[in-house]
Amino acid sequence: MEAILNEEDARDLGIHPTDRINLSARRANIVAIANTTRNFIGKGEIGIMDEVRRAMGVKGGESLSVSLAAKPESIDFIRKKMRGESLNEGEYDVIVKDVIANNLSDIELTAFVSALYINEMTMDETAHLTRKMAENGEMLKLEKTVVYDKHSIGGVPGNKITLLIVPIVAAAGLTIPKTSSRAITSACGTADIMEVLAPVTFSSSEIEKIVNKTNGIIAWGGGVNLAPTDDIFIQVEYPLAIDPRNLAICSVMAKKYAVGANFVVIDIPMGEGTKIETMEEAKKYARDFVELGDRLDITVECAITYGDKPIGRAIGPALEAKEGLRTLEGSGPSSLIEKSIDIAGIILEAGDVARKGRGKKAARDLLKSGKALTKMREIIAEQGGNPKVTSEDIEVGKYRVNVYSTKEGYVTHILNKAMVQIARTAGAPKDKGAGISLNIAKGIKVKEGDLLFEIYAESKYKLAQAEKLARHMHPVILEGMLLRRISEYMILDR
Numbered sequence: 001m002e003a004i005l006n007e008e009d010a011r012d013l014g015i016h017p018t019d020r021i022n023l024s025a026r027r028a029n030i031v032a033i034a035n036t037t038r039n040f041i042g043k044g045e046i047g048i049m050d051e052v053r054r055a056m057g058v059k060g061g062e063s064l065s066v067s068l069a070a071k072p073e074s075i076d077f078i079r080k081k082m083r084g085e086s087l088n089e090g091e092y093d094v095i096v097k098d099v100i101a102n103n104l105s106d107i108e109l110t111a112f113v114s115a116l117y118i119n120e121m122t123m124d125e126t127a128h129l130t131r132k133m134a135e136n137g138e139m140l141k142l143e144k145t146v147v148y149d150k151h152s153i154g155g156v157p158g159n160k161i162t163l164l165i166v167p168i169v170a171a172a173g174l175t176i177p178k179t180s181s182r183a184i185t186s187a188c189g190t191a192d193i194m195e196v197l198a199p200v201t202f203s204s205s206e207i208e209k210i211v212n213k214t215n216g217i218i219a220w221g222g223g224v225n226l227a228p229t230d231d232i233f234i235q236v237e238y239p240l241a242i243d244p245r246n247l248a249i250c251s252v253m254a255k256k257y258a259v260g261a262n263f264v265v266i267d268i269p270m271g272e273g274t275k276i277e278t279m280e281e282a283k284k285y286a287r288d289f290v291e292l293g294d295r296l297d298i299t300v301e302c303a304i305t306y307g308d309k310p311i312g313r314a315i316g317p318a319l320e321a322k323e324g325l326r327t328l329e330g331s332g333p334s335s336l337i338e339k340s341i342d343i344a345g346i347i348l349e350a351g352d353v354a355r356k357g358r359g360k361k362a363a364r365d366l367l368k369s370g371k372a373l374t375k376m377r378e379i380i381a382e383q384g385g386n387p388k389v390t391s392e393d394i395e396v397g398k399y400r401v402n403v404y405s406t407k408e409g410y411v412t413h414i415l416n417k418a419m420v421q422i423a424r425t426a427g428a429p430k431d432k433g434a435g436i437s438l439n440i441a442k443g444i445k446v447k448e449g450d451l452l453f454e455i456y457a458e459s460k461y462k463l464a465q466a467e468k469l470a471r472h473m474h475p476v477i478l479e480g481m482l483l484r485r486i487s488e489y490m491i492l493d494r
Contacts, residue, residue, distance in 0.1 A: 001055070001102050003032040004047035005066070010036045013066060018105060020069040023048070028056040031069050033105045074098040078108060081115040089128040096132040099229045106236075113236045113244060121246040123288070127295040129247075133254035138204045138225040140259045143212045144175040147260045148347050151252050152267035153285070154186060155275035157419050158310035161267070162190045162218060163324035164340035165347070167376035168366045170216030174351040177211045177259045179221035184238060187423035187435060188317045191220035196321035196394060196432055198385025210382045217379060227254035243275075246288075253292055263299045263350045265343050269307025273416035279304070299350070303343055309414045309442045312336035316428040316435015318396045319456065326391035328373040335441075341367060397426070397433035397456035399463045403470055405450045409478030411440050418475035426457040426466035433458050434466075440476065452476050 003023060005015060015021060019034045023046075032052055041047045046064055048056075058064065077091040087095075095112065098104050104112070121129065148169060152159055162178055169176045180190035180200075191200045201223035202210070210217045222231055230251045237243055256264050266289045269275075270282040286302035293300030312333040314323035326332050327340075344366075345359030354362035366372050381387035419436055427434030439451045446452070455470060457463035 001030065001032045001052045002035055002049050003052060003066075004035045004037055004041050006041045006043045006045065007036045007038050008043055009046075009066075010034065013068065015066075015068055018107065020071060020103075022065075022067045022069045023052070023056065024065040024067075025056050025058050025062060027058070030056055031103060072098045072103045074104065075108060078112045078115065081119060082111060084119040086122055086125055087128070089132070092125070092128045093132045093136075096129070096136045096229050099232055100136055109232070109236050110240070113233055113242070113247065114240070116247050117242045117244040120244075123291055123295070126246045126250055126288075126292055130250045130254045130257060130292065130296065133227045133229050133250060134258040137228045137258060140177060140204055140208055140211075140226075142175060142177065142208055142260060144215075146175065146262050146351070148174050148176045148263050148351060149178065149256050149259060149261040150176075150265040150267065150343060150347065151256065152269065153248070153252070153275060154269070155273075155416070156269040156307045156309075156311055157187050157315045157416055157423070158312045158320060158323075158336075159267075159269070160190070160193055160312065160314070160320040160324045160336065161340040161343060163193065163321070163376070164327060164336070164367065164372065165344045166216045166218055167328065167372040167379060168341070168344040168363050169347050169351075170214060170379065171366050171371040171375035172348055172351065172353045172362070174215065174347065174353065175211060176216045176347070177207060178216065178218050179207075179224065179226060179255055179259065180218060181221055183429040184234065185420070186429075187315050187420045188320060188429035190218060191222075192317045192429040192432070193320045193324065194218040194383075195220075196318050197325070197389060198380045198383035200383070202383075210379075214375070214379050214382050216375070217383065219383075221255055226258040227251070230254060249285075249288055249292060253289070253296060253298070256298060257296050261298055263301075263347065264293065265346050266300060266302045267343060268302055268304045270304050271306060271308030272413070274307035276307070301346055301350070303346065305339060305342075308416070310416065310419060310438060311339060313438040313441075314435065315419055315423045315438070316396075316426070316456065317432040318394055319433075319435040319437055322391050322394040322396065325376075325389070325394065328367070328376055329391055330368070330370070330373075337364075337367070395433060397431065397435070397458045397463075399457045399460055401455050401463055401467045403452050403455065403467070405446045405448055405452050405476075405478065407478060408445075408447050409480050410445050411442050411476060412479045413477035414438070414440075414442055415473070415475045415477070418473040422455065422466050422470050422473065422475060425462065425469050426455055427459065427462045431458040431462070434462065446478065 074095040183189040200220040341363035344363035349359035377387040
């Protein structure tokens with residue numbers, strides 16, 4: 001929160017830019033970060049941001065008293081972490097409380113996140129911060145004593161498996177309150193997809209009511225006050241393009257802790273073009289998640305999955321909602337079905353719905369029998385959507401262009417990052433109907449002139465930009481079976 005003072009007034013009060021100041025009115029007191037100006041604000045006046053005005057309940061022309069405020073205690077702890085020292089639970093509690101109360105400036109928040117990026121946290125620290133991120137927000141109180149959950153660390157376009165896993169698990173009688181994210185750098189998050197089918201923004205009490213009735217929900221995590229510091233940290237990470245490893249783990253587990261999860265499956269997609277490209281790195285993430293779960297009394301099982309190509313054939317909110325619902329209806333791509341029932345099966349085994357090694361079959365049976373679809377319709381209805389909606393009812397972008405192969409060959413790579421960039425250029429995730437529909441899969445042979453993929457958009461301009469980008473990036477790599485010719489001359493010459 002910021003306030004702007006005239007330079008002369010600031011000098012008289014001993015206030016410098018970025019200092020904290022106390023602002024007091026008849027109805028409220030607040031701490032803000034000071035900025036100064038020579039001409040924009042007149043002497044004896046103060047400019048306040050809209051968020052400050054709303055928090056204080058004041059109007060233009062009202063009098064405010066201004067004084068220098070003390071720096072929050074957490075500044076010392078941030079400096080300590082910048083020096084590479086470990087922080088204790090109480091120190092993380094103070095930092096989290098100051099973050100939530102907007103007591104830290106953007107520079108101080110950036111310093112904290114950067115310190116965690118440069119000087120990794122110990123596992124003790126990771127557990128401390130995770131608990132404090134959760135405990136300083138709302139905690140769900142569900143009727144069921146055992147709660148199950150899943151999370152994917154992302155990086156793979158088309159990873160719409162939550163739309164299948166939640167209704168499969170809920171149809172089996174287990175409780176799964178899935179709070180999901182919106183897209184930050186991807187073509188869409190799970191919340192963006194589910195929003196095509198039903199509202200996703202609920203209070204904690206509304207989530208409790210829906211889950212207690214249906215066993216499941218797919219809601220936007222940012223719409224409820226679960227681990228509220230997480231969204232603030234993400235806002236700092238995004239422009240810096242950094243993702244501190246232990247903070248990322250805290251982010252996931254704080255929300256699982258806040259919903260009261262007892263068992264969590266972590267999906268770790270691995271492969272070229274994903275967040276995690278090697279098995280060694282994937283195993284390290286898995287070990288850290290399992291160890292942190294132990295410290296939080298949450299049983300964690302990790303599933304390292306193939307991530308070097310999109311899941312299914314749809315990328316973009318409406319396209320993915322359409323494909324997910326079509327799969328529940330009985331007709332969907334095998335990659336989406338197999339990954340979904342693999343992870344759902346792990347949860348069914350943990351919940352004693354299926355014996356060890358039989359969870360996948362139980363999940364497949366719930367999907368094939370239509371019980372998962374029935375449960376999904378029930379969840380959609382309770383979330384305020386149309387329970388009679390079918391995959392054919394979902395509208396996608398009205399503008400479309402086909403991208404064809406310019407040569408013959410086998411599909412050796414489908415570049416995840418390029419596909420995401422093209423889909424976002426087409427308008428996803430903000431434009432729900434924008435995205436990509438793939439017509440090929442890795443390993444198949446295509447001829448010159450065969451359809452590779454279709455781009456959808458809600459505006460002609462965005463479609464043209466996405467098509468231009470697609471032709472520049474070549475997101476589908478084709479190669480022949482012959483890698484290199486070695487002639488007798490070349491062998492002798494060597």
